[in-house]
Amino acid sequence: MYHCVSIKAYQRLLKERFSLIGGTKFRLGSVEFDVSGKDGLGGLIEEWFGRWASSEGLAVYNPKLSGNSQTFPDYFVGSNREGLLEVKTFDITASANFDIANFQSYCESLSKNPERLDSDYLIFGYRLNGYDLIIENIWLKKIWEITCPSGKWPLKIQMKRGIIYNIRPATWDSHNVQYPVFPNKEAFVSALYETQKLYLKQPTTLEEQNYYYSVSRNSTERED
Amino acid sequence: MYHCVSIKAYQRLLKERFSLIGGTKFRLGSVEFDVSGKDGLGGLIEEWFGRWASSEGLAVYNPKLSGNSQTFPDYFVGSNREGLLEVKTFDITASANFDIANFQSYCESLSKNPERLDSDYLIFGYRLNGYDLIIENIWLKKIWEITCPSGKWPLKIQMKRGIIYNIRPATWDSHNVQYPVFPNKEAFVSALYETQKLYLKQPTTLEEQNYYYSVSRNSTERED
Numbered sequence: 001m002y003h004c005v006s007i008k009a010y011q012r013l014l015k016e017r018f019s020l021i022g023g024t025k026f027r028l029g030s031v032e033f034d035v036s037g038k039d040g041l042g043g044l045i046e047e048w049f050g051r052w053a054s055s056e057g058l059a060v061y062n063p064k065l066s067g068n069s070q071t072f073p074d075y076f077v078g079s080n081r082e083g084l085l086e087v088k089t090f091d092i093t094a095s096a097n098f099d100i101a102n103f104q105s106y107c108e109s110l111s112k113n114p115e116r117l118d119s120d121y122l123i124f125g126y127r128l129n130g131y132d133l134i135i136e137n138i139w140l141k142k143i144w145e146i147t148c149p150s151g152k153w154p155l156k157i158q159m160k161r162g163i164i165y166n167i168r169p170a171t172w173d174s175h176n177v178q179y180p181v182f183p184n185k186e187a188f189v190s191a192l193y194e195t196q197k198l199y200l201k202q203p204t205t206l207e208e209q210n211y212y213y214s215v216s217r218n219s220t221e222r223e224d
Numbered sequence: 225m226y227h228c229v230s231i232k233a234y235q236r237l238l239k240e241r242f243s244l245i246g247g248t249k250f251r252l253g254s255v256e257f258d259v260s261g262k263d264g265l266g267g268l269i270e271e272w273f274g275r276w277a278s279s280e281g282l283a284v285y286n287p288k289l290s291g292n293s294q295t296f297p298d299y300f301v302g303s304n305r306e307g308l309l310e311v312k313t314f315d316i317t318a319s320a321n322f323d324i325a326n327f328q329s330y331c332e333s334l335s336k337n338p339e340r341l342d343s344d345y346l347i348f349g350y351r352l353n354g355y356d357l358i359i360e361n362i363w364l365k366k367i368w369e370i371t372c373p374s375g376k377w378p379l380k381i382q383m384k385r386g387i388i389y390n391i392r393p394a395t396w397d398s399h400n401v402q403y404p405v406f407p408n409k410e411a412f413v414s415a416l417y418e419t420q421k422l423y424l425k426q427p428t429t430l431e432e433q434n435y436y437y438s439v440s441r442n443s444t445e446r447e448d
Contacts, residue, residue: 020253026268028246040264044250052255
């Protein structure tokens with residue numbers, strides 16, 4: 001199910017896990033310091049993964065290095081760059097709270113790039129111990145293995161001011177949860193479109209109603 | 225007009241400017257690299273400033289170090305922590321594009337914390353030369369010296385989907401611009417409230433209209 005290069009990377013990382021300790025240093029003039037904040041850490045781990053994979057001789061390619069500013073994937077994998085790999089990170093002392101993807105762009109991109117549905121997700125759970133960054137756990141997943149329904153929506157999403165922003169992760173690592181992950185790809189896709197339908201058709205407030213109106217108008221324009 | 229500690233910091237930084245070269249290093253396990261991206265750089269320079277100021281014996285205090293998660297100021301200055309100092313950064317190869325403040329919070333906070341209007345702004349214009357970070361220019365300003373009107377609004381703001389997000393900077397360093405900075409504090413405050421009034425009272429689309437409705441309803445609730 002996962003790409004064989006993703007599996008190889010995942011297995012080697014798991015083996016190396018206990019040596020994956022490090023951190024960020026910042027210097028300007030004569031003042032240097034160890035960075036303790038989490039700002040930008042996700043991007044650094046993501047970039048680090050590409051460099052680590054190269055040093056391991058794995059067929060992992062960063063599209064940004066060839067000047068491509070596309071938003072997905074984070075990496076191509078395989079000698080023909082046929083696989084898609086996304087890197088996600090979160091502070092393991094709290095629940096996974098990363099954005100899986102922008103809801104609207106994901107819905108739109110699936111029609112143009114259906115292969116996106118089969119992207120691998122390599123997830124790093126880190127801990128900051130003072131200035132030390134420690135990788136505590138790593139997962140290799142498909143999107144339907146890290147998403148779930150929520151109370152209000154067929155798919156767990158992040159909503160602000162009546163607008164759906166991002167697809168958000170399930171608690172995929174526990175059996176004892178109210179909303180377990182989807183059983184398969186089809187269940188995820190169905191939840192995605194049911195959420196989209198509900199969002200576009202069933203406004204609950206005047207504010208939302210008009211946003212839905214503008215969204216559906218824009219989608220129609222794009223489809224023409 | 226500026227706090228004397230801000231002035232001292234500014235003058236020393238200007239003198240040191242040509243030695244203010246550095247960068248970010250990230251390491252995890254055996255793979256270390258120089259970070260070339262701009263992600264998180266603003267936060268790093270902001271934190272660096274506090275450490276540099278301490279090393280210079282200047283009365284500059286980071287409220288976050290005492291566990292305060294308030295969003296402003298970035299620093300207190302003066303032995304009684306009586307002055308407010310904000311640190312802003314931007315890539316000098318493009319126009320200044322930082323967020324001065326969230327529009328809505330700034331409007332609200334001025335009534336509770338009118339002293340915020342007199343915050344000093346220390347602005348770092350940097351350049352990334354490969355992996356090298358270089359501070360090319362530094363400014364010490366008041367908010368009315370880095371803001372201006374725009375075509376549509378009395379105050380230049382960032383708007384997305386009919387919602388005003390942030391107060392955005394003028395091109396304060398050139399005389400030959402369409403919208404020069406405000407002549408004084410009063411002109412800025414007047415533009416801020418004129419923008420707020422226009423935003424709440426004169427919707428231009430159905431979508432905006434409803435957002436304005438919800439904003440004004442929320443403001444009323446908060447004022448009760």
